[in-house]
Amino acid sequence: MRGQLGSVGWLAVCLGLAAWLGAGSAGAVAGEYTGMPPFVTGACTHFGQGKGLLDANLSLFTQAGIMAIRDEAYWGGVEQEKGKLVMPESYLTYIDRAVAAGVMPLTILDYANRFYDGGDYPRSAEAVEGFARYCEFVVTAGKGKVRLYQVWNEWDGGCGMPKQFHGKGDPESYVKLLRVVYPRIKAIDPAVIVISNSVCHGDAYLESLMKLGMLECCDVVSLHTYNYNGLDRTPEDWLVRMKGVDEMLRRYSGGAEVPLVVTEMGWPTHVPRGGTDPEESGSFLARLYLLARTLPYIKGIWWYDFQDDGWDPEENENNFGMVRADLTPKPSWFAMAGVSELVRNAEFVERLDAGDPNVWVLRYRYVDGRQALAVWIAYPDDDWQVALRNAAATPAPVKVWRVGDRALDRAWGTRRWYEKGAPTAPDTLELTVRGRPWIIEGDLAAVTVAGLTRREFPEAMRPKNVVLHVPGGAGSATVVGAPVREYAMGDERNCRRLVETARKDVSDLDASFHVTYDRDRLMVTVTVTDDAFCQTFAGEDTWKGDGIQIAFQAFAGDDMPPSTAYTELDVALTATGPFVYRRHAQSGAEPGLLPAVQLQANRDGTRVVYELVLPVAAVDLPPLVRGTVIGFSLLVNDNDGGERKAYLHWGDGIGGGKNPLLYSMLGME
Template identity: 30%
Template structure:
């Protein structure tokens, strides 16, 4: 049908559909890393728990060594298809990592023709076989780890992305190609800078980072110091690329273990809430994938066993309950910098989705009393979600707004757990 013959009502409907699609496509990504694609001991039921917590993307490994256990013997194992089908059914925008070596090439990176040719064949096979359900492909994982300051290593990584990206796009035009998966050490060693200078954004849709700070020491391992680092990186990367660089934090979290660099499960939950809301203040950050969904073991003193949102038996840790409570406010709410405050350990971040307006407020260090301001609340009760009691959700407080004319204020007690306070009447 000619567009000129479409009626006004149909044009309005088309406009709404396009608007809805764009909004959904641009929603902030609430992701988690999983190990259930390759580990039968992590049941796919865990993806349902992730979905209940508001997770919109899951990330896992499409191991080259699994896809090609012997030269030229390519396969897709049933657990991969099961993981992909489950994630897709839950609208969890799967991300698959294309990486790691194989035993028959000495687990070498594809830096020479002898390794690069079979790697690209694996990329072609896997992206054709997995098809449209995959929404993101990450080219390798933590390539930088063996030489964060090695310019030859970064040069060879750009070369493999340049060759892999067209293959991925040919087989999966709907998927985004992410490059980097760079560690904190690599970020500090200039690895991302060299990728950008070499023009990697000509081939990739975004840069993926693993900017852990849990071992940075006191005053440098908090969400607030972390976001300052992210802002500095964002400015630097924009300058190097001569345009904003989409940043995908495909691994990020704080482990809740007993020992060096660890925090308890309560603080892990508080850090999760603060980090995710702070990330929404940086437009270049498109999403965070919390590492990871399930603890990898039961040893309380083992860091690698304690990154998860869930325990090994799938019981929720406090961080899971917090994510479940805050995720509706992360995806489609936009940050209002002009109405927000970040100063002297006090954070009052204002967000709106066009219908509802909220302030997310907390204080680092000591607990303190502070005021929040709104308009036209008509002395109504405060509606508050205290992430320290996340399972209660948004509740009606006994406290009321105090209004003089159109201006309304309320005094709130702030600590390290963010409080989400509704600023809009009747929402």
């Protein structure tokens, strides 16, 4: 099968890794990373949790051309008796089997131990020392077999930690830990590569690590870049983000390239909100890996994950895999098999100009001189016919395949017989493509894009694919002077807990609101009851403390915005007084203070009342008349000291990911 990783492929991996490992071992400082391997195709496994059928999984790994697994050896599993470290036999077995199969292991060194700091993050001197001893022990056991180690997984998010510690992984404690662990790992085996914690809470958290000097105590930086549950959810959106991450990292490396790996990324195929059709997930995988090769600082991506963790169609964690729980391949497995050889063994050359930013034609070159083109469309629907012209004197036939399908031989030449009088074009090849990439291999040095034709074929019109926008709820605003309609938010269904101890009942946190309007203004009054008021933040961080967030989307008029457009405000009673910050604008205006909005915020014991007067022009709404309908969402944050622990919401699309399709609708009576 195309993409299989045989002995020759594994030799190339080993040589590339040797070059990587030969690069400077004194930490990720500017100029020390020129020897890294071109790219690693990886996937995450859970052998450390006893999941999967080891040899069968590894066989499917190599058949898909996957070079590396990412798994773990938990601290709590290695040190089950304080002071006594024992490697689990299951870990040693899967490492040995993976190496024998030609698959490179990446071992995560992670999670807390109940004997240290009460099972919290290792912060005390004793806990840091205990974690360092555990790392030394694991690296010693893997010497000569494991060369990639990652120090923690999602420290910032709390993955693998008891619920009471979720979200409490501060950057200062992590860098302190890494400064101790990094040199001790290198002392055991100078050849290993130390990868930093996989940041999952965004690029601002990553930058906070940079400011603390994390580049001085790791070899490679890591991110988890999931975007499946938001608006900017395509591989092309991911590409934009990664370019921004590179710019940020260079500010802390003297402008030098900082090697970056994405140790988790994927589009789960569960059925409810945030799930992705399996075919589209496969297409996104192919596009993700092809786009990653256009960024030289991206050194590898580990798809999360290889195997579904169960059979629940509504649970995202049961549906991340390339294969089902019984190893039945999903479209994403075939997509990986279809692109792995190209992304492993070819280098990116250029993007061909197609005259449309949503038409992607990327050129790659193999060591033997062969070239490949990857062609796809980022539009959500319709077919697009791409005409490629070869200026060579005698164009040679090429291999052509849609990723995941069988390759075919194709000679150059096309004739648009369906257009009266159209001549034969012997130097042209046309392909009609959608979101799944097509690959063309051969002598393509003289190929350019000659034209584009949209061929309307709206799959969304098929009855089975009709998508209705059903709002999360609906309410009414009354005209100024009329009786108001008060909407309660305290129902348990409206509460999202971020920590286990959050919001016992309505005495802890409760809220209600009402909305009135006239032609030019929307008036929103929110009454919050909170047993412990805490707002110590300022500027764009006020959402982390007690306060509200409110969002709008205009529907009416010929200039109706796309469904991704919205306006969102942060509203708080800060130490310096009432505060309104525009986080996002439907009009495209920059984030910042919004003085046009009037806010009165008064606190009386456990009760805070926010009274907002919002000029419609300031929040991108049309003039308001009876019958006007807008998208509307409201969120009340709760922080009793330290961190945000819960929020109430009316509508959705703010707290769990920015998505105006989840707003409720508000009609003007």
